[in-house]
Amino acid sequence: MQGNGFKIFLTVFFLVLSGYYLYPSGQKYFLNQEMEAMSEDERQAFENENLVRIRSIDEKSLNLGLDLLGGMHVALEVRVDALVRELATDIDETFDDVLRAASETSNASTDGDFIQVFVDEFESRDGDARLSRYFRNEAAQITRRSTNAEVASYLQTEASEAVTRAMSIIRDRVDRYGVTEPSIQQQGSRRIIVELPGIDDPERIRGLLRGTARLEFRLMVDPAENVRSLQRLIDFYESATDSSDVADAAADTTFDVNELLSGDDGGSGNELLDAMQPTGQGVELGIVAEEDTAAVNELLSNPAVQDLLPRGVKYMYTSAPIGTTAEGLELYRLLGVRTEIELTGDVITDARVDFEQFTNVPEVSMTMNSEGARTWARVTGANVGKNVAIVLDGVVYSWPNVLQRITGGRSNITNLDSQEEAQDIVTVLKSGALPAPVEIVEESTVGPSLGAASISAGLNSVMFGLLLVALFMIVYYRSAGMVADLALILNLLFILGILAGFQATLTLPGIAGIVLTIGMAVDANVLIFERVREEMSTGKTLKASIDGGYAKALSAIFDANITTFFVGVILYSFGVGPIQGFAVTLMAGILSSMFTAIVFSRIIMDYMVIERKVGVSFG
């Protein structure tokens, strides 16, 4: 048929390919219809039986973006600077300074290699500085004699391993939480992108993703020492508001004089007492309202008071508030714990949600490995009658009094808010502690009704756009217009097929891209048809005009579409998120519209004119 054999073959080939890739999506749609008609039990049973089949259909069908499905998208960044600080020993002020400077500098460049910046910063300050002073690791063969370059590469390895480990830990946590079809991917050298469809409690997810899950068992401050320190602290801050002491304080530039001068509403004049209600009972220093916690932290970290505090002790807040003030402020206890950590979460082999025997309050019960059990027995044995703090992520959850030596390696976390909190703690304990803190640098959540609104908006746009353009083509180009409309529909099929084939995600901007393509696809046809009209006006036969039209318009079509295609490529490379969806449909749309206009409509035209000898009018 006139050299169109190849063209026909191509068209059929792509058609079949698109159909093949889109078939799972169709299956999924009908499957969902079926399942909706079933009752809850029937559906459960059906799902269990056909789990593998359902999974594979889900995987292969068209991905819908979170802005259409509803769900949560989070970009996490592993804090490499915090990791570096943790790997270091014997930290001094220089180290912290360099760390801070490096942080700021590396933030300026996105995927900036923090480690390199850190090393450079160190060397720029002091050419002879040896990083091995701060970093030792026998396993990695980093010793006193290691060169800076060796330390740098050791840190790099640690950092990239930390990111990989963080990713698998997060994947584990997400799986335990129970999200359908989560997506977790690494982006760059220290970012992790997490996509969770259908999430309805973003707050829990945030906690789950960020929680470092540092579990620590610590002994606590000696109550007698605690009371003494409290008195000393009160006295210090009492006299600190005295003008004579202010002069001394002014000479010491490490804290803000104005802070000492300005009391809180001029209360008692004692800064510490303004922020904290002192109790000095047992291991408790005092009670602090939520909004004052930062202030108290600062007062306690004042270098001048370090000597007044008990040696080897730091103060931490409780996890749950003990109550609220009249104004609705939450109050927390401030407890003294030893800086030395007796046991960490490494020894925990199992964690479970349990319910307290009599009150049915949820708690987490943990089991330790044999080594942990031995240490736990020793610690409890040596401290009967004293309190042991159970600390999770720097906050004291409970500080039970040891009644007797515990040999079974069991322990509980109590004082939890809800069963969900218990569940989440079990999740993070089981998945393990994150090697370095992660920060949420970007997140977006879309509720189900917003998502549904977007879907209907998208579908409406496509429908009306298609209708409008199709109508116009018929009115303006008559029967040639109908051919163009046919090509348009094929176009849509191809675009969706390309998306499904490349496992790309369809987002709302992606749908916008499809609508745009509908408008732009017309262009190629218009170019051809206008040429054909021109040829016809010079008196050529229909067939010759068609030949001439297609031939001459080709270069213009190519030129016109290629620039928009380039823009699509660039948007895809530099864009993030839904914009990439737009770029993909734009590119797919251009390719398929060129194909349908040049190849497909030509086939139809030739068929109508040559085979059927029907006069195609061009309006």
Add this chain to the structure above:
Amino acid sequence: MRILENTNFRFIDSRRKGYIISGILILLSLGSLAINGLEVGIDFKGGREFVIDSNEMYDVTAVRSVLSEALGTEPEVKAYDGDMLLVRVAGAEDVTTVQNAIISALEASFPETEPRVEGTYAVSPRFADDLKRGAIYSILGSLLVIFVYILLRFEWRFGLGAVAALFHDVTIVLGLFSILKGVLGFSLQIDQSIIAAFLTIVGYSLNDTVVVFDRIREYSGIFKSESYSAVVNKSINNTLSRTIVTSGTTLFVVTVLFIFGGEVLRGFAFALMVGVVIGTYSSIFVASPLVVELRKRAASTR
């Protein structure tokens, strides 16, 4: 049916008028950009954004003052898609904290509305910097690619004409965004999708320009005896029908997008709408006349 076929408008002869109009539009745009500036979205500025659903419509001003007190800073508050509310807060505070503060403040002051959060979007300063950088690279990259491409396909004069038309288009559309800032009911903030819209306009506007250039090149070979101005004029006239029809259909679909595409896409669709119109105008009244000018300059210096 025919539209504008066999026209013989004197585009090139009356190009001065085009220059004046363009000049005025560009001056207005630049002026507004300098004085009024552009509203930058949290994509590039960082911040937190919340879409809050409720049972009744809110009084935006009342909400703004209630939230200013609760949050300590004044947030941006807009009505969104009917009885929903859009609240934007600058800064890098913990999302959960801000969200709870907003909801409790709204519940306290407007209990009958039963506010609930339908959507959130938060960008930390570090990530915003990344997005900014990405946007700038996209823009520069696109301009470079396009200029090189035109250079390779046509001669340098065409390249200059095309690039000038592009700058013209983007300046005026940006200027329009600046002039209409806060005036229209929907968001005119510059975010990632608007940048994408601009780049699409750029790429698309080039379509018309290329088609005309293509025809100029073809006619230069055929109508060797006529003056360059006449050739260009003829080219424009002959491609006019096609240009109007294509721009028309694109305008149709983009308008459909604007009307039916939902609140999320409204700014994006608006940018495209304006861009298509200005882009078509510039292909006819900016790109081609400039090519003529450059040719004339070359001819006169010979």
